[in-house]
Amino acid sequence: MKTIKTAIISDSASNWPIYIGLEKNIFTKNGIDVEVNITNSSKQQLDDMEKGVYDLGFAAADHIVKRVVNNKSELFICMGVALPFYNLITSPNIKVFCDLRGKKLGVDGKNSGYALLLEALLESNNVLSSEYTFVELGGSGKRFKALIAGEIDGTFLDAPSDIEAELKGFNNLGSNLDCIPNYQGRIAAVKSSWAMENEEIMVNFIAGYIESVDWFYNPQNRSEAIKVLIRNLGLAEEIAEKAYDRYIKYKIFNEKGIINESGLNEVVKVMGKLGQINGEVDLKKVYNLSYSNKARG
Incomplete structure (x- = not known):
């Protein structure tokens, strides 16, 4: 073996x-x-x-x-x-994207892959990177706990954390698939x-x-x-x-x-747009x- x-x-x-x-x-x-x-x-x-x-x-x-x-x-x-299927889960008082201006969003790492997708989703909903703060917290489990504790205002969560959060009354503003379906x-x-x-x-x-x-x-x-x-x-x-x-x-x-080769090309496209590669x-x-x-x- x-x-x-x-x-x-x-x-x-x-x-x-x-x-x-x-x-x-x-x-x-x-x-x-x-x-x-x-x-x-x-x-x-x-x-x-x-x-x-x-x-x-x-x-x-x-x-x-x-x-x-x-x-x-x-x-x-x-x-x-x-x-990737990550939903943007926010605290109960955050009901629409514009509510995220001036707020703290939890990410694995500021330059991580899904932080990149979160930034793209926010930009597609007219919330610019200068209008919120990324807080590095690590994996989905840690971000879930920080959201529940009120330490952050929102974060990308995958299953089952996003489902658990919604059942607790947190809001779902949408997923990465809403802005980039082929990835x-x-x-x-x-x-x-x-x-x-x-x-x-x-x-x-x-x-x-x-x-x-x-x-x-x-x-x-x-x-x-x-x-x-x-x-x-x-x-x-x-x-x-x-x-x-x-x-x-x-x-x-x-x-x-x-x-998914076309999806991988989309990865490269997004990374170039956000200045991750040259x-x-x-x-x-x-x-x-x-x-x-x-x-x-």
């Missing part, structure tokens, strides 16, 4: 296929022991991946684009994972040197992940998939059911590990599909 050390930023429904693969022994069947580590910070995650602390990380696509283009990083995208959000990334030395582990892990996504999308597994999320996140059944129905409706997870971007240096292609057979 080969071990792969993976890194996620926080526990959330976006890790559903990982939970499934572990609980249903799908990774084990593929000869892989998956170690899951929570970093609570996108920057910490990427820094540690470049140092070799972790083998593979689940991150926002633009994080890898930025590292490759701006820092000549050895990291590359090896698999498409998910469409490659979450991806899996590795260092090229590690991948070359560990091709079998890479291919077998991706194969297990793809099988876990297939299992999730099988309608016969709905009830058990919901139970998997409840067990891993400690959710009420109502919240887990709402999360499942949303993920199915919007086809959140990339099937077969395929990268000049032309050669996407062939950003992603390598050979491992996911082999995993699909």
Whole structure:
């Protein structure tokens, strides 16, 4: 049994296929022991991946684009994972976008991928970056707690945190899909040197992940998939059911590990518009599909 050390930023429904693969022994069947580590910070995650602390990380696509283009990083995208679906959840007194002027908004990191999407959503609703303050808080769980405690006025939350907040009376002003519907959000990334030395582990892990996504999308597994999320996140059944129905409706997870190339081009477009990168971007240096292609057979 080969071990792969993976890194996620926080526990959330976006890790559903990982939970499934572990609980249903799908990774084990593929000869892989998956170690899951929570970093609570996108920057910490990427820094540690470049140092070799972790083998593979689940991150926002633009994080890898930025590292490759701006820092000549050895990291590359090896698999498409998910469409981003983050709702802007605000305190009960914030009912429309203009109410956010002069307010504090929680983000993972000020230059993180989903802060970028939040900035784009706000700009599309005539709220400029000079009119609010980003507060760096880390992963979705920490931002949820800060919002509930009144430490911030709003934040992007994914399932199940956004659903829980709405049930508590917080407002939903819309999602990133309202302004950018076609976008490659979450991806899996590795260092090229590690991948070359560990091709079998890479291919077998991706194969297990793809099988876990297939299992999730099988309608016969709905009830058990919901139970998997409840067990891993400690959710009420109502919240887990709402999360499942949303993920199915919007086809959140990339099937077969395929990268949404037009969505990745949109990532580059948004990053350029907001000044995150300069000049032309050669996407062939950003992603390598050979491992996911082999995993699909």
